[in-house]
Amino acid sequence: MDEWEEEETTATSATATSCASSDGGGRGSWKGDRGDFGRYGGSRGRGGFRNFSNTDGDSWNGDADNKGDGFSGRGGRGRGRGGFSSSNQDRFSGEADGAHENGFRGRGRGGRGGRGGFRQDGDQGGRGGFGGGYRGKDEEFFSAGEDKASDRKDEADGDKPRVTYVPPTLPDDEDSIFSHYESGINFDKYDDILVDVSGTNPTSAIMTFEEAGLCESLRNNISKSGYVKPTPVQKHGIPIIFAGRDLMACAQTGSGKTAAFLLPILQQLMADGVAASRFSEKQEPEAVIVAPTRELICQIYLEARKFSHGTCVRPVVVYGGVSTGHQIREILKGCNLLCGTPGRLLDMIGRGKVGLSKVRYLVLDEADRMLDMGFEPDMRRLVGAYEMPSKDNRQTLMFSATYPEDIQRMAADFLKTDYLFLAVGIVGGACSDVEQTFIQVTKFSKREQLLDLLKTTGKERTMVFVETKRQADFIAAFLCQEKVPTTSIHGDREQRERELALADFRSGKCPVLVATSVAARGLDIPDVQHVVNFDLPKDIDEYVHRIGRTGRCGNLGRAVAFFDPQVDGDLARSLVTVLSKAQQEVPAWLEESAFGTHGTSGFNPSKKTFGATDSRKMTSFQDQGGVSQPGSQSAADDDWE
């Protein structure tokens, strides 16, 4: 066996993930009201909530056959030397006998950590070199695997569980590849959105896909995907990329940013006759795309696979929680466009399976997230990696719906000085197709309010966002107990559980998905009619991304937020700003909470960077009322603010 080869388990051996099953051992108890989960663990060595599925039916049958099942079993006992901290300020000590962030008390052993401490997914965590460990709220469990010697030592020692999960083989019939949901009644209203391109010598927009001069296979794939005309970010973004310019693009959630970068990249690779070759032990992709979460990068990969269908360009995806050996074998079949989460991508580079010398395009999706404190070091490692062309010798493309000013300034380090800034609509603004409602609550009334709400939504797909992984498990368990078919996704779940949870949600088997911020960005799930912010996030951008899981591609959506004045007061001003910029009614009580009893006269919306535009400009577009015309482009450095 090669160093990376390992025995694998396939998806067929995955345990169930949603609404209660019974393979968890059957000894523990779930004490619902106070969040005391007792021995709420599940399977060996993970200490997490996992037997949460009723594969036979829709609702969780908490009283009878599952009594004692599901929420028990043996939790993980970390024995790593490191620690685990997240932005939730929780801390897991590897010595703590399973009492990790979620407060689950595991029994028995399992999940022994290496140096990275808590190591949910084995081969991603705790390697030497970068120190490893869990980094950031609910996201990548990371290691970059530079220290191969210590990797091998870990593996040889059997000092860490090996990730053996191999995702199910993707269906390769055209119906599956090109399945899509319909754009909504407001799709044409995209054309009314103000667009601004700033920077020197901006390019002209295209109005149709025909004008883009795409090759036939790409045109066919676009049409099989149901795309008739480009969205504004595509109209402007595609020619900018064709012109070889670096780009920082901001457009509202669900407005087609993925195709805006994939189509021109694929077109240019095809035009240049790039073709995958399996005759190399080290693959050299021409394009590298990074995104912050596993599910999002998989989705981007599926889009790339769809658009490159029937061509010689081969996309590959790498992300944590999945067998490394499996992913290396996929890479070695040929790789022109590599999609990856940062930790696993750096790992593959460190292992010498991926070379960067041919990289022409580097794409950061959810760029503001990729450059914030959690991922910035990885991004700097990536651009500084051996053979990675300098920024002058590659095209760097950044996309997001939000761009805080400080992040924009830092992003400039990664871009050529003459990059273009594309703003479609209000930078950082919420999608106006999402109707936002706020309900004032107290901490103790939230669960009942949620239940009442879900009774009115019936089987419509609803995402319920909470702040912590423990809360996600707790609320999901509570809903299941109340016979609401529910599943959950968060960073403590194994990858196969995360994938199954999403699949159950997509299929409608579990129409309610309780999620942490791991699902806040980018996920494009058809027919999500509702988003509930059970807990509001601390950050307004996070709120904008969360509610953007509904109301996508011209469809209408609804977002309900529980506002607890004791906890959420700091967010009130930003919320008022988001609501008013999305032309939605601001409840008087929220305004009062934001500005006191004296009303809003003379207020300066949000101390935060919301509403920022191209940071190279000094004032804000919104604050000046905006002078750009729909679909217009400002000339170089036009003072459109």
Ligand SMILES: Nc1ncnc2c1ncn2[C@@H]1O[C@H](COP(=O)(O)OP(=O)(O)OP(=O)(O)O)[C@@H](O)[C@H]1O
């Ligand atoms: N021109 C188009 N015509 C029809 N549908 C489109 C078009 N462009 C994109 N879509 C579809 O719109 C949906 C949203 O696109 P996408 O996921 O790229 O949005 P996004 O802007 O990246 O959102 P987010 O900010 O949440 O990441 C997808 O289902 C995509 O296939």
